[in-house]
Amino acid sequence: MKKTVVIAGLGLIGGSLALSIKQTGQYYIVGYDVNNSTLDYCLKNEIIDKAAGSFAGAVKEADYVILAAPVSKTIELIEQLNGIEVNKPITVTDVSSVKQPIMEAAGRLDADFIHFIGGHPMAGSHKKGIEAAKEHLFENAIYVLTPMRNCSTGIVEDLKEVLRGTKSKFMILDPAAHDEMTSVISHFPHLIASSLVHQAKSWQKTHAFIPKLAAGGFRDITRIASSNPEMWQDIFFHNKKGMARLLDDWITEMSTLKSLLETGDKASMFQYLEQAKEYRDGLGPKSKGAIPSFYDLYVDIRDQPGALLKVIELLAGEQISINNIEILEIREGITGALRVSFQDKQAQQASERILFRNGYETTIQE
Ligand SMILES: NC(=O)C1=CN([C@@H]2O[C@H](COP(=O)(O)OP(=O)(O)OC[C@H]3O[C@@H](n4cnc5c(N)ncnc54)[C@H](O)[C@@H]3O)[C@@H](O)[C@H]2O)C=CC1
Numbered sequence: 001m002k003k004t005v006v007i008a009g010l011g012l013i014g015g016s017l018a019l020s021i022k023q024t025g026q027y028y029i030v031g032y033d034v035n036n037s038t039l040d041y042c043l044k045n046e047i048i049d050k051a052a053g054s055f056a057g058a059v060k061e062a063d064y065v066i067l068a069a070p071v072s073k074t075i076e077l078i079e080q081l082n083g084i085e086v087n088k089p090i091t092v093t094d095v096s097s098v099k100q101p102i103m104e105a106a107g108r109l110d111a112d113f114i115h116f117i118g119g120h121p122m123a124g125s126h127k128k129g130i131e132a133a134k135e136h137l138f139e140n141a142i143y144v145l146t147p148m149r150n151c152s153t154g155i156v157e158d159l160k161e162v163l164r165g166t167k168s169k170f171m172i173l174d175p176a177a178h179d180e181m182t183s184v185i186s187h188f189p190h191l192i193a194s195s196l197v198h199q200a201k202s203w204q205k206t207h208a209f210i211p212k213l214a215a216g217g218f219r220d221i222t223r224i225a226s227s228n229p230e231m232w233q234d235i236f237f238h239n240k241k242g243m244a245r246l247l248d249d250w251i252t253e254m255s256t257l258k259s260l261l262e263t264g265d266k267a268s269m270f271q272y273l274e275q276a277k278e279y280r281d282g283l284g285p286k287s288k289g290a291i292p293s294f295y296d297l298y299v300d301i302r303d304q305p306g307a308l309l310k311v312i313e314l315l316a317g318e319q320i321s322i323n324n325i326e327i328l329e330i331r332e333g334i335t336g337a338l339r340v341s342f343q344d345k346q347a348q349q350a351s352e353r354i355l356f357r358n359g360y361e362t363t364i365q366e
């Protein structure tokens, strides 16, 4: 008989997990969400096998529970678990972007019946809701697990098996280390991206043309400012100490840069930029962490009808699958750029050759 996986919270992340677990054909998926139209959508599109009328009812029939609601709601769901009578031990995990407050709440659970393994699939998008869910969202991404002390290796391996359909790479971390690292590479950058957008918006009062001039660099660095504000404020407040510490670091760093400018210290400014470039270049395009990264190919195209379709056709004709395609900058009559992303280097290099043969100018940024 198939084991039952309950997913509570069927938005972008819960829905994507449901899709990736369901396609293995190994599990019976029961969904729970406070939003009934989300449940209807999931049933209609066969994302789940059954919709549960209550969280308690769902947990009672579960072998595994995945909590995929916003962080604050996930903490409330963990608190509800102790009041639910289960007749066998179950494994519970979550997907929250912060781990310490989750593990603190899980520490108050009845350890005999509930094996809690914190989880954080480190891939996502600026979109929210079930309509944005994708079966392959977590493919090749890092999936952090933070098991409670009562979880044996066997229990952890068993959960990894449930999550195998995500095709992600598991990493066991201590919750405090996870929160410190994600505050540096994920949470704090979101705050900075939003602050840069605010700065541009405020300067627009002086220069109405600012949005028209906003070029690739500004768009790249502020892309994540378009993410779900409700989710991010929740994350910031659950990682308040980490965020405050990074803000202090940042303010000190900005003051140092200001004084380099004021004193005309060009050598130090050059060194600052050069060291940043070296470190950024060294991150490489290979790993898919919190910032999804693939094997990208930049293709120069003219803004003419059918230009995008032609590139796709040429690659599809050679059985090359494209992971993502994005128009970076394209204005009437001016050469524009497409960023075409592939899953591996082989596809990237083969595409470069095909497009070159067909007269396209391409660039690979190592
Ligand atoms: N969006 C992203 O890129 C990533 C998000 N995460 C984490 O995933 C979690 C969910 O985020 P998303 O899926 O993006 O949000 P979402 O807004 O797309 O989905 C959240 C879902 O939870 C439901 N929900 C709210 N309260 C509930 C409750 N009490 N019980 C059951 N369902 C409830 C909502 O109706 C909605 O369907 C968050 O904790 C976030 O930190 C983790 C990795 C990436």
Ligand SMILES: O=C(O)C(=O)Cc1ccc(O)cc1
Binding pocket: 096, 097, 121, 122, 123, 124, 125, 126, 186, 224, 290, 291, 292
């Ligand atoms: O789209 C992006 O660049 C992201 O940063 C996605 C993301 C959002 C939240 C997470 O906890 C992990 C990944």
